[in-house]
Amino acid sequence: HPNSPWIFNLLSHFKKIVMVRLRFAPSPTGFLHIGGLRTALFSWLFARQKQGSFIFRLEDTDRNRLVEAAESNLLKMLEWAGLDIDEGPGIGGEFGPYRQSERLEIYRDHVDRLLEQGDAYPCFCSEERLEKLKTFQRSEGLTPRYDNHCRKLQKKEVDTKIQSGEKHVIRMKIPENQETFRLNDLVRGTVAIESTQVEDQVILKSDGFPTYHLAVVVDDHLMQISHVVRGEEWLPSFPKHLLLYRYFGWEPPDFIHLPLILNEERAKLSKRHGAVSVEEFRERGYLPQALLNFIALLGWNPGDDREVLSLEEMVDEFRFERVSKSGAVFDREKLNWMNQQYLLKLPEEEYFRMIDDVIQKGDYHDQDPGKIRQAAEILKTRLVTLSDLNQKLGLFFEENPEIKDLQAIEVLKEENSKTVLKEFLQQAENLDQLTSENLGQLVKSVQKSTGIKGRGLWMPLRCAITREVSGPELPAMLDFFGGEKCLHLIRQALENPSLN
Ligand code: GLU
DSSP states (O other), X not given: OTTSHHHHHHHHHHHHHHOOEEEEOOOSSSSOBHHHHHHHHHHHHHHHHTTOEEEEOBOOOOGGGOOTTHHHHHHHHHHHHTXXXXXXXXXXXXXXXXXXXXXXXXXXXXXXXXXXXXXXXXXXXXXXXXXXXXXXXXXXXXXXXXXXXXXXOOHHHHHXXXXXXXXXXXXXXXXXXXXXXXXXXXXXXXEEEEGGGOOOOEEEOTTSOBOHHHHHXXXXXXXXXXXXXXXXXXXXXXXXXXXXXXXXXXXXXXXXXXXXXXXXXXXXXXXXXXXXXHHHHHHTTOOHHHXXXXXXXXXXXXXXXXXXXXXXXXXXXXXXXXXXXXXXXXXXXXXXXXXXXXXXHXXXXXXXXXXXXXXXXXXXXXXXXXXXXXXXXXXXXXXSSTTHHHHHHHHHHOSSXXXXXXXXXXXXXXXHHHHHHHHHHHHHTTSSOOOTTTHHHHHHHHHHHHOOOTHXXXXXXXXXXXXXXXXXXXXXXXXXXXXXXXXXXHHHHHHOGGGO
């Protein structure tokens, strides 16, 4: 019977070996951040690899920082990324409810238990007193911490205060004798923190809501979480958590603290340096698979130099032992490169399905769908993100597409370029029709009569027709436009006053 604690612990230990359960536990204080997605991804990868469960738990106990749409955004972004959830709010599961705000009674019971055991105590200190204490400690050059004032109150005094309805919080006790807390982190090895670094933490607020520290321990235990994956900013908190596990007589799960994500200047990644929310990346037209692959490599690698890995490969290869301890730099160029790799591999039909939304939002949505498809096909290998498409479609659907590419302008200004283009126009007149089939022949003949070859020959044509030095291939453009329009574009380029 799992009533005696040692048997119960043995059972839960056994279960942990057999059943892997990981949770993603965001606070609904904003939209899903890149770092949050990485935490979710690593937990998800490990859960899937071990045929375990991936649980979503909403840590909404900080009532002052709630953002209305955050919960649905978090869930929507995980869905977009393809990280499916086994248990969570709106999904259900044996261990619910999965919103902490719906578990207040559970926390209250656990706090009562700590109070009975003498491991926690009510604290009546006013905000004012605490503020003063902080100011004083700072002025003395001390690290601000609670001075355990209420820990020394007599039971009688406490009872009277509570009976008279005095506002209070509950704090957990940090042992009086100095002690070193050791955590065996799967990434960092043994991490030690002295008990003197930790204060008597508030675990239940005066509004009846628990703080993170209590709620996370109670829930991770009750939800039978085997591995806690979270950001390294939580590392200093682990002594509090270990203590709570001890007070309750529970065995702690395994911990994995992920390194920070840094910007290119090696400072903490923040909004000031561009997009950081998953939503923004989605809107800018990054593919979910590319973003996940890129994010997986922020602090993890498969042990060789492979960089492009499918989700299945990542599930197979993922190891906590290969997660690095040091900060991971968020390199936007690399993300762009990664996205291009995925665009190249994207099956046509999926590509057309994905760009539908982009096109609907752009200037060319009322163009012939067949033509849009043809243009999108030509552009597929030339996009960095899907949202580049609208701007690039201008070349295909504008009457006189502007030449913005400075290098193309330089090329078209050259005398040799003009010679090539004029000769091309002249010789094209002898053809019935200019097509992608006879283009090569015609260019050869232009080479013969002008004596210009290679880049000097092709580049002016490409710049005139595609308006860019690295625009699409000419045969594809000929197929799209037909010969007449291409010749028209060349004439336009020759007559353009800013190129003369
Ligand atoms: N709610 C915490 C956060 O959003 C979760 C930390 C944890 O996973 O334990 O950072």
